[in-house]
Amino acid sequence: MKLKTYKAKFYEKLLSLFPETEVESFFYLLTEAYLEKTRIQLALEPDFEINSEQLQQFEKALQRLFQQEPIQYILEETEFFGYPFQVNQYTLIPRPETEELVAWIIEDVAARKQETNTAKISILDIGTGSGCIPISLAKELPQAKVSSIDVSKEALQIAQNNSALNQVEVKFIQQDILQAESLPEKYEVIVSNPPYVRELEKEQMHQNVLDFEPELALFVEDNNPLIFYRKIARLAKNALTKNGVLYFEINEYLPEEMVSLLEEIGYQHIELKKDIFGKFRMCKASF
Template sequence: MILKEIHYIYHNELDAIYGSDEVDSFFYWLIEHYFQCNRLTLALEPQFALTKTEEQPLFEALSRLKNQEPIQHIIGETEFFGLPFKVNQHTLIPRPETEELVQWIIKCHSERSEESQLKILDIGTGTGCIAISLAKQLPKAQVFALDVSEEALKIAQQNAEINQVNVSFLKANILNKDESLSVLGDASKFDIIVSNPPYVRELEKQDMKKNVLDYEPDLALFVEDNNPLVFYEVITQLAVDKLKPNGQLFFEINQYLGAEMQQMVKAYPFEHIELRQDMFGNNRMLKAELQ
């Protein structure tokens, strides 16, 4: 079948679900992934044709997209901070807002000029996107990453190898502070602790799309309505023990709980607490320094 005809089928089947622009994005992403061709190929070679065998993955992807499965799961990878990352049903798909958090950490670090001594801990690492991006950008840093999911840690380790960085991955349940401290051991303390923990309240599920609710891990997303800061509180307590003096704590946060987050962190010996908005104007990041 001619590739342009398959492109038309995609629009016919998917525009009502996603809109024309997003369907184009999906289609070009898929042909780049499967055939190393792009939008220009369609323009310059309007009769570009595929065999039955070649076109099969495109129609399989079409069927999965109709069920609103994430495109990243279909091709098994995504890009974050300019780097390739494998993803699957055990990992949260990295978001652009988290790239802003990584950029903030790098900027703050560059102002400190301590790279040779820098030691970083990423809690709830998932794909490893934060830890690996920091390790890539700060190659002299010693980076550790912790997660409760064995399956997520397998993917994170693969991503570290793909991106040729050294990250020490650790398995522990952060809600068990004693377990986490035991896994981290008595090694020297950290300059930076960063976390993008579960923060979506159950009441917010009604506003979420099927591609997130049905295909991304609840473990990485949701918290109970009556205790939405549970992960932040435990991580903040651990940071009091494991950060160096003047060490920095960074969080990605629920946009609706910025004031509550600031108030919670103020209950501990932190100063210079800063709340920052993401590219969409939502309260999304928080930084604090240990006194």
């Protein structure tokens, strides 16, 4: 079958669910993955034929897209901070606002390096998922010693794979942070993007997130939405070095509650930061 013939069918099937630009993006992501050809290469081969095996691959992907499964899970890969990452049903798909959190940490560490004249730094990430935060920090800060904690054995396996894929060393630890009594050692930086979506916010979320991304990594109870932040902030209080800093990705609806929580625990220097959409999605705190 000619690819352009299949393309027409692909578009027809998905245009009732997605904008045309998104369908186009899906199609060319799949052609690059399955045919190893770029969009430009295909434009130069208008009569390109796909064989039965390739057609089967496209058909399976099309059915999954029609069920609104995220393209990242279909391809089992995504990009974060310019680096490749494997993802699957045990890991969240990394978001752009998390890239902004990583960039903030890198900027602060660079400024700290100028002040202290040392590049050595110890970093702990809590709730690693795919490993996108600690691995990106390890890539960008090669002299940093990076560790990461997650409760999910399956997520940690993906994070290990991603560490090897990106050729960095990160120490991964399986632990339920809510059951932890202390953190392994002292750190200059502790960062976490914990579960923070309240059950009441589910109705605002896309079905593809609700149906396919891991609930364990997303949701908290309405009556205790800051449960992870409270626990991590208390543990970090005893695990940060003298000038150490705690960083969080936060729920855009709860910035004031976050500040109050951190003040209550004893943090003195607290800063909220907006993402590119003007929403408070990050904070940092120190003593």
